[in-house]
Amino acid sequence: MHEFKDIPMVRLDSVHVSFNGVRALDSISLELRGPGIIQVLGPNGAGKSTLLKVIAGLIRPVRGSVYVNGVDVTRRSDVAGMFVAYMPQSNEPPGWSPLTVWEFVETSVLTRKARWPRFVVGGVRGVVERCLSMVGVPRGSWYLRLSELSGGMFQRVLIASVLVTGAPIMLLDEPLASVDPEGRVALSRVLSQLATDRLVVVTSHDPHPLLEHTRLVVALNKRVVAIGDPHEVLSRLAPGALYPYWVSEHGH
């Protein structure tokens, strides 16, 4: 696995994002330092996915700047990609894609490590095998098409495609959403292992599967509502600030 001289770090300076005049993120200033898991929590439309896309350089903020490991990556996904691997939110496999599981994960690493044309490639077989096994994709599914997978299995493949890059910063948009309870426990362990030497930023509606592995929680609702130690943030949130049910689960 990778070793990093510098601490993986993301910094957002007064980032505003809006789509067609509708505010998505409002004056976000954050510094996320690794290693460790950072959970971004919030209801639908809170801007969780937008936050990850801004960090990945996929969305241009109206105002503000984004720095990854000290490098300005604002709207520069190619530069962000030098430090960041991104897993989009996806509950369903692409129904038309004839790409196999193996080729998808293999291409995720080849796009970073090999030049065009990428016909004959060596040296990545071991790492692809290791990552697919680590996230619990059975060997029998490696040569299935993506379209033949269940939603949960596709999500595991997406996580493998991020793992295989070896990037120091991983942005995972609801990685456990479609995974069964047993799989959530297993994948939570995998993510916590990875977070020993990486910064893993995870968005979620439900903080509990990853809670014991989480170093920091960012409660988001277009702006940062709270940030800090997971238990502290969850218990001090005002009733109904994000989700009423959290409050009841934490005894308020």
Place this chain on the structure above:
Amino acid sequence: MDIRLYLALLIVSLVTLLITPKLHWVVSYPTVMAVIGSSLAFGSISALIAARRLYFLAHVTPHMALLAAPLSAIVLGHKGGDWILAVLLVLVLVWTSGYALYKGVSSDVIASIMVSFTASATVLALYYAQRIAGAGRVSQLILGDPLLVTSFEGLTALIVGLLVAVFSLSIAREVFFVGVSRETALVSGLKVWIYDFTLYTLMALSVAIMLRITGFLVTSVLTLLPGAIAVIVARGSLQVTLASITIASIASALGLLASISLNMPPSGVTGLILVTIYALARVARFG
């Protein structure tokens, strides 16, 4: 199925096309070169279109080519070189559509505007072009006839077909990857716009150059169905692209042979064969 099977089938269909002039004197080698070239070009580009779900492009590009051909004939008259001008016009129109898509315009809107514009302008262009090029040439654009191609046209089609196939195979992995998640591809450092630009360019070249061979009416079928069938029967970017080329070649070889026997236009028979293969593949896979 295995890649070796598709390669074997491809070789059989190409050999069948190559020996056709020995068996049927009405078929010349320029015709064979044109048919092989169009099979290679449409087969390979069709797989990429299916992987990126750019089916709208397969619908609108033949409309653009049908406008460009008579328009360039009107502009250049009898000076020659109208092929080159037609290719340039199609390239501009395809790139414009691609840029609009990149800027967030929906594919339905682009298709509606482009088809409306090109169809209306084509009626006017064909009206004037008939006086210059004659009704026979206009009819060839619409119906297509590989039996009428010249040696130069046949050789051009073969070279373009080979180039399009090689380029398509070399970018298939990346294009299929972008088809799954454009955002992941962008963050992984892939210059997605270069692959899109290459895809649009290959599409424009294939359609503009092959229009006289396959005809406007069947070009959409040839750019849509081989890839759509390959996606059903094969897996993996290389295997799907190769399967798509093989399917296009088999349909072209059968279409040419059947058309000679039945005295029918080859492109129409080829199109119907592709529709039949598609129906059979769907039934075989999905029941």
